Amino acid sequence: MPAGTRLARQIAISFAIIFAGILIARVIAPSDDSPKYELSNSPGEIATNGNLIGRELARADLIATNGEKVSTESLRGKPLILNVWYSTCEPCRRELPVLAAAAKSNAELVRFIGVNIKDSAEVATDFAANYGVQYELLLDPLGEFISSSRISTVPMTLAVNADGIVVDQVAGEISAEKLGKLIAELVK
CATH class of the missing domain: 1.20.5 (Single alpha-helices involved in coiled-coils or other helix-helix interfaces)
Structure with a gap:
């Protein structure tokens, strides 16, 4: 050549x-x-997909532990602390007693809901009961809620006002102090 x-x-x-x-x-x-990943400089918080603050709670159908369908739109009317979790998530385990205690002492002011993204109804209910959880548990077995919310980290705690607007969010394990601030923000 x-x-x-x-x-x-x-x-x-x-x-x-x-x-x-x-x-x-x-x-x-x-x-x-x-999706844009944002890092938080706050202790106990990790990367999350975007900021949900000021946005309407994502519309999705969740499943109650008794098998009934529950729309996120039906959660309006009372301030809400919504916690996304699952049983093998270590930070979720550590924060469950904090959430359970706050739910018990603030039941008149704020509704608490745990959204489990991985476990069966039986596992979620039994597991949460072992940590003193008495608030409502819903399941997101198909990931409809976390997908439409663009939640990529668990645990995730959302403070939602009575109109269904997210007023604050905590990605990662929530402390009793931070949870108290969220509740105060919701009921002011």
């Missing part, structure tokens, strides 16, 4: 490799409309 033909072939192959690399990079790179 003449030297000129070999050089032309090497140049063509080089351009093909560069073009393929650019094409692959464009395909795997996140687009502008992909």
